[in-house]
Amino acid sequence: MKILMVCLGNICRSPLAEGVLQKKAMAAGLQWEVDSAGTN
Secondary structure: OEEEEEEOOOOOHHHHHHHHHHHHHHHOOOOOEEEEEEOO
């Protein structure tokens, strides 16, 4: 599964959400591809 976390500038919120989700997915044994991006 591929998941993209998006926020306005990709400086704080979406990279943090990406890291948290990636860590949780790995701990659960899920092979998710998580990335982040900004709209601005």
